[in-house]
Amino acid sequence: MKLENLSAVALGKKIAAREISCREATAYFLQRSQELDPQVGAYISLLDESAVLAEAQRVDQHLSGKVHNFLAKQSPLTGVPVAIKDVLCLEGWPTTCGSRMLKEYRPPYTATAVDRLQQAGLVVLGKTNMDEFAMGSSTENSALGVTRNPWALDRTPGGSSGGSAAVLAAGMSPLAIGSDTGGSVRQPAAFCGVCGLKPTYGLISRWGLVAYASSLDQVGPMAHHVEDVAALLQIMAGHDPRDSTSLNVALPDYVQQLDQPLDGLRVGIVSEHLHHGSLDSQIVSAVQQACRLLQELGARLVEIHLPHSAHSVAAYYVIAPCEASSNLARYEAAHYGFRAPKNSDHQSVTIRDAAGRQSASNLGSNEPSPLERMMIASRSQGLGDEVKRRILLGTFALSAGYADAYYKQALRVRRLIAQDYQSAFQQVDVLLGPVAPSPAYVLGEKVDDPVQMYLGDLFTVEANLVGLPALSLPAGMSNSGLPLAIQLQAPQLQESRLLATAHQLQRAGLFEPQIAPLG
Amino acid sequence: MQLSRDDVRKVAALAKLELSDSQLDDVAEKLRNVLRLVDQLSQVDTTGVEEMAHPVDVHSVTRGDQIQAGLPREAALRNAPQTDGEFFLVPPVLG
Numbered sequence: 058m059k060l061e062n063l064s065a066v067a068l069g070k071k072i073a074a075r076e077i078s079c080r081e082a083t084a085y086f087l088q089r090s091q092e093l094d095p096q097v098g099a100y101i102s103l104l105d106e107s108a109v110l111a112e113a114q115r116v117d118q119h120l121s122g123k124v125h126n127f128l129a130k131q132s133p134l135t136g137v138p139v140a141i142k143d144v145l146c147l148e149g150w151p152t153t154c155g156s157r158m159l160k161e162y163r164p165p166y167t168a169t170a171v172d173r174l175q176q177a178g179l180v181v182l183g184k185t186n187m188d189e190f191a192m193g194s195s196t197e198n199s200a201l202g203v204t205r206n207p208w209a210l211d212r213t214p215g216g217s218s219g220g221s222a223a224v225l226a227a228g229m230s231p232l233a234i235g236s237d238t239g240g241s242v243r244q245p246a247a248f249c250g251v252c253g254l255k256p257t258y259g260l261i262s263r264w265g266l267v268a269y270a271s272s273l274d275q276v277g278p279m280a281h282h283v284e285d286v287a288a289l290l291q292i293m294a295g296h297d298p299r300d301s302t303s304l305n306v307a308l309p310d311y312v313q314q315l316d317q318p319l320d321g322l323r324v325g326i327v328s329e330h331l332h333h334g335s336l337d338s339q340i341v342s343a344v345q346q347a348c349r350l351l352q353e354l355g356a357r358l359v360e361i362h363l364p365h366s367a368h369s370v371a372a373y374y375v376i377a378p379c380e381a382s383s384n385l386a387r388y389e390a391a392h393y394g395f396r397a398p399k400n401s402d403h404q405s406v407t408i409r410d411a412a413g414r415q416s417a418s419n420l421g422s423n424e425p426s427p428l429e430r431m432m433i434a435s436r437s438q439g440l441g442d443e444v445k446r447r448i449l450l451g452t453f454a455l456s457a458g459y460a461d462a463y464y465k466q467a468l469r470v471r472r473l474i475a476q477d478y479q480s481a482f483q484q485v486d487v488l489l490g491p492v493a494p495s496p497a498y499v500l501g502e503k504v505d506d507p508v509q510m511y512l513g514d515l516f517t518v519e520a521n522l523v524g525l526p527a528l529s530l531p532a533g534m535s536n537s538g539l540p541l542a543i544q545l546q547a548p549q550l551q552e553s554r555l556l557a558t559a560h561q562l563q564r565a566g567l568f569e570p571q572i573a574p575l576g
Numbered sequence: 577m578q579l580s581r582d583d584v585r586k587v588a589a590l591a592k593l594e595l596s597d598s599q600l601d602d603v604a605e606k607l608r609n610v611l612r613l614v615d616q617l618s619q620v621d622t623t624g625v626e627e628m629a630h631p632v633d634v635h636s637v638t639r640g641d642q643i644q645a646g647l648p649r650e651a652a653l654r655n656a657p658q659t660d661g662e663f664f665l666v667p668p669v670l671g
Contacts, residue, residue, distance in 0.1 A: 164655075374613065390657055393656060427669075436591075437593055448593065453607070471628045472628035524632055
């Protein structure tokens, strides 16, 4: 049986009914990963095979009643394999964040979101590739390898959770976890033809999620089927005392509510998004197709304006780098991470021009102490170009004399964007629009032009700035065989409504989950 | 905002990052392009608008002052580039 063609919930049912063992399912996807990943490069690391299979066997023993109290909770996904973005800590196993800085880092603890998956009997297969510290939209900023889009190997899988999206598209795992700071779950999901949810800020604990921008970061579930996304969310969501921004709210049963009727649902179409000059016409058609299906399901369409939407990218690319510059100050090579070799502690050794001659650096005559020299050399050698650019941008935007014009002004604009959404959600229940302006682009196309890369995030950053749940949903294929996608957004904590809308769109034929045909 | 090479030099020193002269040009140019993109924020009238640092109402979360188990020393030191088994070792702080 081709297990990659089953939904994760269907596979979970088979495992629960003992039609197939967790060990068999795990071995199947491990083998598929080993066979296909050389073409795709989705994983940074596959976990140790014997350890993974031993874990699967424990789940089997639990299910056959031989071991008790192993699982904290049973889920429709118990026994199903999952791939984890390498930004989430897994105790004792490398968690690299796609960076040379953390290449050897083995966390002493497991992230809450991952721990809850393991407690529910999901088996972690491996850690997936990403833009370094989640900063990027193409996974090309990874220091640890290239990830290709399984639908077109010369194209990007999107980013920063490109590895997780590619794993799913290639059928190497039925489930994957990403993280989303400005669209990093939704845009790769769109590029790879899978579903990806960024939940309400604070719904899933950020404990053990390596920080990029703390007021924007969220862990997000990814899968081929909306039902699988809902079941994953159910496991990971919920209050965690170890994260002070974790919401302490009662959770609905997301899976049970997938069939709530959409009759009378008011769907907002954002003019500023749908009529944006950069938007590919095939994506416009995909959004219109979703509109038709929603109307058939009893929904009403309403045109909506978000007047400040033109400033979202600008606000995001001030706020996120500011928070990043503060968060990434922790990489100083004292307690963990890459430390520059002793002989390169001195800047005069590390800095050479193209011809190999020693050249002056920004440190000038300001003679740093040996400790500072070690930190500066380690940060300069351990962090990649895009990460450095964002640290510099944030440091600048927070510096004396500029903080009001940049950081504080961005926070005021953020409030105006939030108010736009507030008024929109007085008129409608969900918003429908594009995820990205175009389908997946060719590797290398934008990597040297940060601004071009940033502009691709214009439809996704708002949900992070405002803290809303937003979901990326496949919506067919382009003429050249690339996945197209739509985005749904809802008010805070309305994941149920979002997932129900998406689930019924999927069932009404918006898309049929597909595995990319790799040789 | 016209960001000069000298500005980038200063910011890099603040951020504990080292840039060679040749890197400085490329970084300064790319940062100038990004600043051109974000400078549009100054055109937005934000008179009387309160800053929004967070998407949900956050307030300080405190816990009872009870002793809880922390990370064992060995685990805390395991990832360190250099230790003496008890402490993290770094080069001299004053030198």
